Structure formats: structure tokens, C-alpha cells
Amino acid sequence: MPGTPIEWIAKAAHPLATADPSAPLDDLRPLLGMLGQASAVGYGAGTRGAHELVTLQTRIARPLVQEGGFRAVAFDQDWTLGVRLDGFVGTGKGDPRALLKDAEPFANTEEVLGLLEWMRDFNQGRPDQPVRLVCVSPHAVGQSAYNQVIDHVRRTAPERTQELEGLYAELGPGSDIAAHLARFRSLPDRTAWVGRARAAHDLVASLTDDAWTIQTARVIVQFYELHDHDALSEDPLNMAYFERSFAENLAWWHQHTGHKVLWWTSSSHASDGPGRAMSFPPAPPSALPNAGSFLRKSLGPGYASIGLTFHQGGLATYSEPKTFQVPGAAPELFESTLGADDLGDYLLDLHAEQPPEVAEWLGHTARFRAIGPAYDPDNDAAHHMTGGSPAEWFQVSARRSVGLVVSKGMGISVAVGSQGGPASLVNQDAVYAGPWLQVIATGHGRGGDIAAAEVVETMARLDVQPPEEILDETGPSWKSPLLESVESAMVQANERLGRLKRHDRRYTNARVWVTAIRWSGPELALGYVGRCRGYLIRDGEFYQITHDYTLNQPLPGPTIPDEPIFLDGMAAPDPNLSLRRGRPGERYILSTRGFAHVIPSSTGLRIIKEETSPADVVHGLIQALQAEPTPDDASCIVIDVTPSETNVKPLAAGALARQAQGEPEPSPAAASSKSNETQHQPDAIARDIEARG
Structure with missing residues (x-):
């Protein structure tokens, strides 16, 4: 021995x-x-x-x-x-x-x-x-303990109830x-x-x-x-x-x-x-x-x-x-x-x-x-x-x-994808994913694609390592510098949208939904306005982490509120904000409404739970979307939390990619032609884009 x-x-x-x-x-x-x-x-x-x-x-x-x-x-x-x-x-x-x-x-x-x-x-x-x-x-x-005892005596020995209530007088909290x-x-x-x-x-x-x-x-x-x-x-x-x-x-x-x-x-x-x-x-x-x-x-x-x-x-x-x-x-x-x-x-x-x-x-x-x-x-x-x-x-x-390794030995791996809907003249989704920030937006109304790209481009300035004081801050979410940075970026994006509207009346009716995640070590700040959704896979369970008038509970499918909220460049935004802690093995998905019926479906859940890489998840979701087309534009960001250090290069898709490449806003005829060419294909920039730690 x-x-x-x-x-x-x-x-x-x-x-x-x-x-x-x-x-x-x-x-x-x-x-x-x-x-x-x-x-x-x-x-x-x-x-x-x-x-x-x-x-x-x-x-x-x-x-x-x-x-x-x-x-x-x-x-x-x-x-x-x-x-x-x-x-x-x-x-x-x-x-x-x-x-x-x-x-x-x-x-x-x-x-x-x-x-x-x-x-x-x-x-x-x-x-x-x-x-x-x-x-x-x-x-x-x-108080329920006192009530339970008194209720039992009231049923079994009612003549002694008053005596018991007298003893418990003032004692109940x-x-x-x-x-x-x-x-x-x-x-x-x-x-x-x-x-x-x-x-x-x-x-x-x-x-x-x-x-x-x-x-x-x-x-x-x-x-x-x-x-x-x-x-x-x-x-x-x-x-x-x-x-x-x-x-x-x-x-x-x-x-x-x-x-x-x-x-x-x-x-x-x-x-x-x-x-x-x-x-x-x-x-x-x-x-x-x-x-x-x-x-x-x-x-x-x-x-x-x-x-x-x-x-x-x-x-x-x-x-x-x-x-x-x-x-x-x-x-x-x-x-x-x-x-x-x-x-x-x-x-x-x-x-x-x-x-x-x-x-x-x-x-x-x-x-x-x-x-x-x-x-x-x-x-x-x-x-x-x-x-x-x-x-x-x-x-x-x-x-x-x-134990839980934080700050060191944790990172993310990211993939993005975007596809214009068959009913869309132009893809009005805008997507950005970098090492510190991931943001997705959907535009609405005339010029919605430009509005969404402007909002995402403004927020993308947050894609820098947070300062040291943020790395140590995990206090109440409404006081967190990490959350405040996301809220501030949404305010700035809304102000930029307002300036765009004042400069060019073509964008008067443009509005934007936006959802963003910013990382600081294991902490992540989630902020959103509207219906660009966020999901989480943790320990094999599926959660919606943005509110469609729901809590962070496993969901069988989407629930759509009656009154959506937008960034419109006019009213001051009131984003939903929450502070979370990521851990290796988790998978986060941000998506626009084109994927609303796909992700919570049995096929979508199988893809996001079983595929091994973010790029494979994006590819699988787009294939599932092609099997059950939606009239809406569909975009997503898939983020895996890994035990390796982050080594992600910035990625763009949808309207933001077009704007970055200098493409002009399509005319209605050109947009219709382009939509016909690409309605079953993801944007080229979304291909071969996984960045591993």
C-alpha cells in the first residue's frame, strides 16, 4: 500500500x-x-x-x-x-x-x-x-408562521384562539x-x-x-x-x-x-x-x-x-x-x-x-x-x-x-450573420461584434437601415477595454459604471439619430430597436430598447434574458408585447439595463425579429444547444430560417464564453457592413433586385468569421 x-x-x-x-x-x-x-x-x-x-x-x-x-x-x-x-x-x-x-x-x-x-x-x-x-x-x-399556528388553533381549539392571539400580539413581524x-x-x-x-x-x-x-x-x-x-x-x-x-x-x-x-x-x-x-x-x-x-x-x-x-x-x-x-x-x-x-x-x-x-x-x-x-x-x-x-x-x-476563475482565463468567441427578408427592399438590420461590445439593431420606416447603422456605429465606440475602476465594480446595477456606459452610449446614439432627422427629412419616421452587451472580465452589462432579443444557454437550459414582458425564465416561445419602444431621436431613451456574470460554457445570442420564430423552436433549440461553435450556430440558424422563411430581416450574434483569452476581431453585418464598405443607399428598384439576389444567402461578411480564444 x-x-x-x-x-x-x-x-x-x-x-x-x-x-x-x-x-x-x-x-x-x-x-x-x-x-x-x-x-x-x-x-x-x-x-x-x-x-x-x-x-x-x-x-x-x-x-x-x-x-x-x-x-x-x-x-x-x-x-x-x-x-x-x-x-x-x-x-x-x-x-x-x-x-x-x-x-x-x-x-x-x-x-x-x-x-x-x-x-x-x-x-x-x-x-x-x-x-x-x-x-x-x-x-x-x-408573519406566515404566526398565521399558520393561529389558524390551526382556530380550527382545532377555537376557544383558546384569543389567548394565543394575545400572546402573539406585537410578536408578529x-x-x-x-x-x-x-x-x-x-x-x-x-x-x-x-x-x-x-x-x-x-x-x-x-x-x-x-x-x-x-x-x-x-x-x-x-x-x-x-x-x-x-x-x-x-x-x-x-x-x-x-x-x-x-x-x-x-x-x-x-x-x-x-x-x-x-x-x-x-x-x-x-x-x-x-x-x-x-x-x-x-x-x-x-x-x-x-x-x-x-x-x-x-x-x-x-x-x-x-x-x-x-x-x-x-x-x-x-x-x-x-x-x-x-x-x-x-x-x-x-x-x-x-x-x-x-x-x-x-x-x-x-x-x-x-x-x-x-x-x-x-x-x-x-x-x-x-x-x-x-x-x-x-x-x-x-x-x-x-x-x-x-x-x-x-x-x-x-x-x-x-473555483470560478475570473478576470484571467476567460474570454469570448463570436460569430455574426444577417439576411434580408424577402419582403424587405433593403436589409434594415445592423450588426457589430467586437472583443468588448456586441450590438444588434433593427431599423423601421423609411431610412431605417441608415438609422440602425448610425445607432450601431455610435455604440461601437464602446468596443474598448473598460477602465480599471469598472473592472472592480459589481455593485447595484443602476449604479454600475459598466451599465452606465451602455446607457450613455444609447443616449448618444439617440441624439445622433435626432441630428440625422433634423438634417434630412427623409428620415423623419425612422426608428430603431437596439440590444447591446458590453464585457468587463466576467461581468457583462446588458442594455436594450425594443424587441431585439437576448437569449442565454446555461447548463443546457434556454432562457430569454430580455423582456418581452417576461422574466428570466425558460421559455417555450416568444411573447410579443403590444406597445414596442423605439429609439426615435426625439424622446430620451429609457433602456432596460441589467448586470450579469458570464462563465465559461455559456452561450449568448442576440437576434432581430426575423429569428423570433426560429430560435425558440425545437429546431432552433437543437442548433443553439448542440452546435459546437458560434459560426456553426449562425450557419444552422440561417438554414433553419430558409426552411421556414419570414418576411422580416433576420440577424444574430452568437457569443460563447470560453476559458481562453478573447481574441476577437471586429465584425459587421447588414446595414452597418454596407455603410462601412461605402455602398450607397439603394434606390427602390435596385434594392428590390438586391433583395431577390440575397434573400436566401447571408451577407458575405458574415461568412468564415469565428474568432477563437
Whole structure:
């Protein structure tokens, strides 16, 4: 048997093929054996801000639910939010994206949304064995909990309802939990409210055997006990109570439902760490038992923990707006050995057969990387948790080589295409795609092609690398310099259109729809006016990311609003703006209305999901358009986010390409002839135009 830790890892590790949640599960199946008979499993990483680790959590959930019989996924979020999210995964009721706005920032993410949508899909085919969702934190218990308890007593013991309502008077938070909590914390004597919450729980428990109602009343008590504390330097957030509550509520669900439970959290909570100490500079280190240790004490070998680790990469914290590059693990961190010798990504059973040297290594107290609400890359090793050994804390380690790499190691690959419609005298679409900016526009009315080209040419001045201050800005979208630059360019384009109209009355009725994306590292600013659409393929799912009076939801097809909005050179534009984060593997498509029926169709979806390059997607969409012609001009930009640096040369198509080549505006007769020649062919400039990183 290999003797050193690195040799043992190389022999015992089970390679992980990918973190992609939609990938086949063969490489994860050994995990089922590693967990043995565990009926409650906690898992997470030492950071909440690395995309690949979070998607790996989603991927791990699939075999445990599909093949391991786990029937509940728990989150360390508010109990009442969990009730609403459970309603979505069980029945489809509610908008999960809107529901997640009430979650803490590290849970209000696309990755968590992806898990919820996967759970909903799973349940639609298994109405008799659904997977449930429960949240186990009491930190923000909503008014619905109080209403549920009172309603149950009103039905089962109506004569005691008034008594219960009296106990809960003033305790319910109404619609503003933050304001209610501030009021409670400001009371000179909070013990009276805590006592009333406890008395209400005891009353309910004496009136009913309904376990759910009693537990809901218990969570209300937890809310007040949690927040009835004065901040102490060693535990300013009362994390000791948080940890006990997480464990109590998860164990309650497990015991009362009989479900095997998978707890999605962080390794600081999930590890079996009775002496766990956290070091989150600049705060002083603090030591207290965590939820995993309480669960292990309660459930014994029925509780197991999985630690997700990484060696280096990029991540975001949940309290700072910028991203960080995390250096390779320092020698004093446990991850330094896990990442040695370029072992790749793998699962490792920490309780598999091992030689004495490995057993000693796994049995020693270790330091594990833990990056919390603040992070200093220059002091990386100071961000850690300790107080136990790997063998004590975890059953399994899942190691990823990097987190989400940002700024470096990401780029785009682009292709464009444009084709005039058979009913068009001249192609009125204008298209531009460069390394930093992609913009597409459709003109309307007489001179619409010139108007669209003028708008796109104006906006193309943004195709330069954003200044450094924009690269670090990921704040609220309405204050983002990256978004402001797109909005400003649209205002300038509209002003230029106004000058064109004042100079030449032929363009009086010209109007333009426009959609643009500008990149800054992994951040992208999306802005649009009108109906030039934007789409996204992420993890195999199709989304429309521009509004045709819809949200960012998977769409079966286009929805057309009654009142389109244009750039007209007169009224000040009010573009829709949003800030997004791109990641390798995503595909964005910008298109004009000629493709509106093609892209969401089964043929269009197959093309944009399966073709390997942007140029192949453009070619395939144009072929599909020729099979089902539309009277409208049709143009598109296809953008693949890649792990390679961007090396894109500027591309133009449609009216902008004609203008750049100095072609005059066609007369009606000439335009008609040209349309007949080209209605089944894309503009020549759109051929052979893919730029690879």
C-alpha cells in the first residue's frame, strides 16, 4: 500500500469528471458507498462564492436523490422561506427567482436556482415520492408562521384562539422583518417578548398533536431566543445559537418525516467539529461547537459530512462587491496536500484503508481554508478553521482544482450573420461584434437601415477595454459604471439619430430597436430598447434574458408585447439595463425579429444547444430560417464564453457592413433586385468569421 499521503491519495482517489450538474453521474457513484448508511448528510465548501464548488453541490445532490433515496434538501435559510420554496419544488407554485430574493446573498444565486428547478423537474415525474425542501434557520421568521399556528388553533381549539392571539400580539413581524427586529432589539427588556413566545409554544403543544404546528411555534421561539443577546466580541452574531438551531430543526425534520436529508451548507457548519475554531480576519478567532457536531451527537453514525475543497482560483465573498484571486494553498493548510502533484479533481474517502503515515496525517489537528464575509488574498492562510482533524470532521473530501476563475482565463468567441427578408427592399438590420461590445439593431420606416447603422456605429465606440475602476465594480446595477456606459452610449446614439432627422427629412419616421452587451472580465452589462432579443444557454437550459414582458425564465416561445419602444431621436431613451456574470460554457445570442420564430423552436433549440461553435450556430440558424422563411430581416450574434483569452476581431453585418464598405443607399428598384439576389444567402461578411480564444 502506498505510504505517503500524496501516494495514498493518488491510489485511493476517485477522479471527478466535471462539476457540470447536467453531466452523467458515473464518476459520482462511488460516493454512495462512501457514505454508508448515513441518513443525514451535510456538505459544503470553505467558501460560498466559488461557482464550480456550488455547481458541484448541485451535481452531488442528483445521485443522492435519484439513487440514494434522499428525499429532502435542507438549506441554512429562513424557515418560512423554506415553506414557500417547498411549494415551488412540489407544485410549481410561485416564481423561484422572486422567492430567492428573500434569501441571504450567498443563496440568491443562479446555481441555487438551478437546483430548485432540477428538484421541480424531478418531482413532476414522481408525485408519490417527491423530494422536499426545508430551511432550518430561525433568523428571519415571517408573519406566515404566526398565521399558520393561529389558524390551526382556530380550527382545532377555537376557544383558546384569543389567548394565543394575545400572546402573539406585537410578536408578529408583519411585512417588514428588519424593522420588527430592530424594534425588538431596542427594547429595554426583551425577556417579556421571549417569554410570550415560549408561552405560546407551550400552549400550542398542550392543544394539538400536530407536529408541524408545534415545530412552527418552536421556530418562533428560536427567533426571539436567537436575537435576544447583546453582541459579544467572541460571538457577535450569536452563532452558537445559530448552530444549535440548524441542528435541532434538521434533526426534527429527519425524525418526523423519516426522510433522508441532504443539507446544503458550508463546511464550517457541516463538519463534525465540537471544537471548531473560525479565523475570519480582522475579527478575532472564535471557537464553539458547530451544527455538524450536534447532529453527530444526535444521530450518531447516521450523520455524515462531505467537505468540498479547492487549491486556488477566483471567488466572491457575500459582503464585498469585487472578486478575488485566491493563491495556491499555503503549506499550513490541509488543501496544500490535497492539491499537490497535480492530482486533478477527485472524491476521497477519508476512512478508506490507509497506512500508518496516512492515518497519522488524517488524525492530526489541521487547518482548513475558510473564506467568510471578508477576504484578504495577501493573508490567505489566516482565513481558516481548525480545532479538529480531517478524519474527525469529514467522511468524504471532494476536491476541485479551482473555483470560478475570473478576470484571467476567460474570454469570448463570436460569430455574426444577417439576411434580408424577402419582403424587405433593403436589409434594415445592423450588426457589430467586437472583443468588448456586441450590438444588434433593427431599423423601421423609411431610412431605417441608415438609422440602425448610425445607432450601431455610435455604440461601437464602446468596443474598448473598460477602465480599471469598472473592472472592480459589481455593485447595484443602476449604479454600475459598466451599465452606465451602455446607457450613455444609447443616449448618444439617440441624439445622433435626432441630428440625422433634423438634417434630412427623409428620415423623419425612422426608428430603431437596439440590444447591446458590453464585457468587463466576467461581468457583462446588458442594455436594450425594443424587441431585439437576448437569449442565454446555461447548463443546457434556454432562457430569454430580455423582456418581452417576461422574466428570466425558460421559455417555450416568444411573447410579443403590444406597445414596442423605439429609439426615435426625439424622446430620451429609457433602456432596460441589467448586470450579469458570464462563465465559461455559456452561450449568448442576440437576434432581430426575423429569428423570433426560429430560435425558440425545437429546431432552433437543437442548433443553439448542440452546435459546437458560434459560426456553426449562425450557419444552422440561417438554414433553419430558409426552411421556414419570414418576411422580416433576420440577424444574430452568437457569443460563447470560453476559458481562453478573447481574441476577437471586429465584425459587421447588414446595414452597418454596407455603410462601412461605402455602398450607397439603394434606390427602390435596385434594392428590390438586391433583395431577390440575397434573400436566401447571408451577407458575405458574415461568412468564415469565428474568432477563437
